[in-house]
Amino acid sequence: xxxxTFWILTALASRPLHGxxxxxxxxxxxxxxxxxxxxxxxxxxxxxxxxxxxxxDHDELVDGRNRRYYRLTDRGATALDAExxxxxxxxxxxxxxxxxxxxxxxxx
Amino acid sequence: xxxxTFWILTALASRPLHGxxxxxxxxxxxxxxxxxxxxxxxxxxxxxxxxxxxxxDHDELVDGRNRRYYRLTDRGATALDAExxxxxxxxxxxxxxxxxxxxxxxxx
DNA sequence: ACCCATATTCAAGTCATCTTTATATTGCCG
DNA sequence: CGGCAATATAAAGATGACTTGAATATGGGT
Numbered sequence: 001x002x003x004x005t006f007w008i009l010t011a012l013a014s015r016p017l018h019g020x021x022x023x024x025x026x027x028x029x030x031x032x033x034x035x036x037x038x039x040x041x042x043x044x045x046x047x048x049x050x051x052x053x054x055x056x057d058h059d060e061l062v063d064g065r066n067r068r069y070y071r072l073t074d075r076g077a078t079a080l081d082a083e084x085x086x087x088x089x090x091x092x093x094x095x096x097x098x099x100x101x102x103x104x105x106x107x108x
Numbered sequence: 109x110x111x112x113t114f115w116i117l118t119a120l121a122s123r124p125l126h127g128x129x130x131x132x133x134x135x136x137x138x139x140x141x142x143x144x145x146x147x148x149x150x151x152x153x154x155x156x157x158x159x160x161x162x163x164x165d166h167d168e169l170v171d172g173r174n175r176r177y178y179r180l181t182d183r184g185a186t187a188l189d190a191e192x193x194x195x196x197x198x199x200x201x202x203x204x205x206x207x208x209x210x211x212x213x214x215x216x
Numbered sequence: 217a218c219c220c221a222t223a224t225t226c227a228a229g230t231c232a233t234c235t236t237t238a239t240a241t242t243g244c245c246g
Numbered sequence: 247c248g249g250c251a252a253t254a255t256a257a258a259g260a261t262g263a264c265t266t267g268a269a270t271a272t273g274g275g276t
Contacts, residue, residue: 003264004264009202010198011205014209030198039266043263083202086141093137097119098121098185100122101121111233145233146255148235151256152232170253172241172242175255220276226270229265230263235258238258239254245248
């Protein structure tokens with residue numbers, strides 16, 4: 001899973017959002033570090049829908065513009081949970097390797 | 109930074125290794141989860157050398173075959189350290205979002 | 217009137233990674 | 247001796263997520 005995908009699933013984890021809402025939520029959650037491009041987002045939403053990790057929730061008509069809301073599926077939540085565990089594990093392993101490099105000798 | 113790149117830097121963090129050694133170390137560190145392809149590895153080593161994150165350490169002639177050892181540069185260690193912090197931060201954010209989904213209401 | 221934020225979609229291109237293939241040497245097996 | 251596996255590196259082509267850029271449309275602010 002690449003980062004844009006990770007952030008889209010993360011944004012949708014707490015509640016359904018429409019495309020533009022995902023853009024804003026990702027920016028907020030990543031404290032401005034991750035800025036999703038529109039092309040990336042909508043292509044990813046289609047792909048993730050096809051994979052069954054997200055699904056359309058409902059449509060809203062606001063000011064003549066249609067908003068399509070998406071929600072995380074249970075499979076999507078499971079996938080994000082697994083990915084989160086992997087990230088944590090990877091970070092732990094890298095930190096341990098770096099500590100060896102710096103000669104702390106903390107690892108038995 | 110994509111995962112193969114992350115694992116190559118992680119493998120080289122504690123000591124210099126030659127190509128095949130990186131393959132084995134990545135497999136060991138990831139507990140068999142990550143299996144680097146040879147093509148991915150050598151292309152990445154060239155790219156990372158060009159970027160100054162790793163550099164050739166020395167060559168050894170073993171049984172008529174040349175082994176080229178690579179080491180992590182200081183810049184490479186800094187990059188891996190930054191990446192590790194990012195992974196941890198991302199994992200924390202996703203875990204918090206998932207906990208909201210599951211309705212624990214732990215967040216404010 | 218013009219620009220900006222909102223909101224979505226599409227086309228073209230980039231680039232890391234994956235797959236496959238080639239090369240070379242050593243050692244084992246039959 | 248011939249073929250096969252393991253070691254070791256490299257290069258070619260394919261894949262596909264992602265990036266860039268633009269088109270389309272509405273409403274608010276200056």
